[in-house]
Amino acid sequence: xxxxxxxxxxxxxxxxxxxxxxxxxxxxxxxxxxxxxxxxxxxxxxxxxxxxxxxxxxxxxxxxxxxxxxxxxxxxxxxxxxxxxxxxxxxxxxxxxxxxxxxxxxxxxxxxxxxxxxxxxxxxxxxxxxxxxxxxxxxxxxxxxxxxxxxxxxxxxxxxxxxxxxxxxxxxxxxxxxxxxxxxxx
Amino acid sequence: xxxxxxxxxxxxxxxxxxxxxxxxxxxxxxxxxxxxxxxxxxxxxxxxxxxxxxxxxxxxxxxxxxxxxxxxxxxxxxxxxxxxxxxxxxxxxxxxxxxxxxxxxxxxxxxxxxxxxxxxxxxxxxxxxxxxxxxxxxxxxxxxxxxxxxxxxxxxxxxxxxxxxxxxxxxxxxxxxxxxxxx
Numbered sequence: 473x474x475x476x477x478x479x480x481x482x483x484x485x486x487x488x489x490x491x492x493x494x495x496x497x498x499x500x501x502x503x504x505x506x507x508x509x510x511x512x513x514x515x516x517x518x519x520x521x522x523x524x525x526x527x528x529x530x531x532x533x534x535x536x537x538x539x540x541x542x543x544x545x546x547x548x549x550x551x552x553x554x555x556x557x558x559x560x561x562x563x564x565x566x567x568x569x570x571x572x573x574x575x576x577x578x579x580x581x582x583x584x585x586x587x588x589x590x591x592x593x594x595x596x597x598x599x600x601x602x603x604x605x606x607x608x609x610x611x612x613x614x615x616x617x618x619x620x621x622x623x624x625x626x627x628x629x630x631x632x633x634x635x636x637x638x639x640x641x642x643x644x645x646x647x648x649x650x651x652x653x654x655x656x657x658x
Numbered sequence: 659x660x661x662x663x664x665x666x667x668x669x670x671x672x673x674x675x676x677x678x679x680x681x682x683x684x685x686x687x688x689x690x691x692x693x694x695x696x697x698x699x700x701x702x703x704x705x706x707x708x709x710x711x712x713x714x715x716x717x718x719x720x721x722x723x724x725x726x727x728x729x730x731x732x733x734x735x736x737x738x739x740x741x742x743x744x745x746x747x748x749x750x751x752x753x754x755x756x757x758x759x760x761x762x763x764x765x766x767x768x769x770x771x772x773x774x775x776x777x778x779x780x781x782x783x784x785x786x787x788x789x790x791x792x793x794x795x796x797x798x799x800x801x802x803x804x805x806x807x808x809x810x811x812x813x814x815x816x817x818x819x820x821x822x823x824x825x826x827x828x829x830x831x832x833x834x835x836x837x838x839x840x841x
C-alpha cells in the first residue's frame with residue numbers, strides 16, 4: 473500500500489489509491505456515457521493500466537489524485553485531486569466519478585478539499601481543471617469552486633486531438649473565497 | 659518490504675524501482691523506433707511518462723513490477739527488467755528491455771537472471787514466462803540463455819497488442835536445478 477495523506481470531508485474520505493478500488497474504477501471505465509469526456513470507455517485490461525498511473529504518480533511525483541470513498545457505504549465513488557502528468561498545461565485538480573455517485577455534490581465537496589490540500593502542501597500558485605467544452609456538469613462544478621473558463625489548452629498525447637478548455641483560479645482567489653473550516657465539521 | 663530501498667545487485671548493474679529521475683532516459687528509449695519495434699512501437703513523452711508511472715504503480719498495487727536497471731560504471735539508466743503481470747496477462751512474466759546503446763553486452767541476461775532468482779526465491783512463483791514477438795530473435799536468445807524454452811503461442815490483452823506472441827518460460831524447479839548445477 474502507498475503511504476500518503478488521508479483527508480476527510482463531511483461525507484467522503486480522500487486517500488491514495490489501493491488495489492481494492494480497481495473493480496469500481498473498471499465499472500466507471502466500462503461505461504461509455506460516463507467516460508465520454510475523459511478519454512472514452514476501456515475494457516478491464518486497459519482500465520488496469522490506466523488505474524496504475526495514479527499510484528505510480530503518487531510514488532514518482534509525490535502527489536496525484538486521491539481515491540474518494542463514500543463514508544456511508546464504504547464504496548469507492550471516484551478520483552479527485554492534483555494531476556500533472558508530463559506535458560500537462562498546468563497544475564490541475566481534476567475529478568471523475570462513478571455514475572452511481574453523480575448528482576450528490578461529491579465532486580464539489582471532494583475537489584474543494586483537494587484544492588485546499590494542493591495549495592497547502594504543494595505550494596501551487598494556481599489551479600486549473602481541464603474540461604471538455606461540452607461537459608456541462610463538470611463546468612458547473614468548476615463554477616461552484618469559483619473557477620472561470622480560461623480558454624482552450626493543448627493536452628499531450630493521448631489527448632492531443634481533444635478540444636479541451638482550462639478552467640481555473642489563482643491561489644489568492646481561492647483563499648479569498650474560502651472561510652476557515654469551523655471546528656465542528658469533521 | 660521497504661520498496662524504496664529494494665535493490666538487486668549484479669556484477670555490472672543495480673536494479674531498483676523506477677523513479678521520476680529515470681524519465682529522460684526512459685522517454686529516449688520509448689522514442690527509439692528500433693528498440694521498441696517488438697514491444698508496441700514508439701511513444702511520445704506524454705505516453706512514455708504514463709508508462710513509467712504505471713510501471714511504478716504496479717509495485718504498489720501488486721507488490722512487484724519491473725525494475726529500473728542502472729549501469730554501475732556510469733550511473734545511467736539502461737533499461738527496465740523484471741516481473742510483470744498486467745490484468746489478463748497470459749502468466750507471471752519476467753521481461754526485459756535494454757537501451758540500444760548497451761545491446762550486445764549481456765545486460766538483459768544478467769539483469770533477468772537476478773530477477774529470475776528474485777521471483778522464484780522471494781515472490782514464490784511456480785513459473786516464469788517471457789512473452790516475445792515472433793520476429794524478436796534477440797529476446798529469444800536471451801530467453802534461451804536463461805534456460806527457458808518455447809512453450810506455446812499466446813495472445814496479449816488490449817490495449818495495444820492484438821497480434822500473437824510466443825510464450826517462452828520455465829518452472830521454478832527447472833531454474834533452481836540450473837542454478838544449483840552452476841553454483
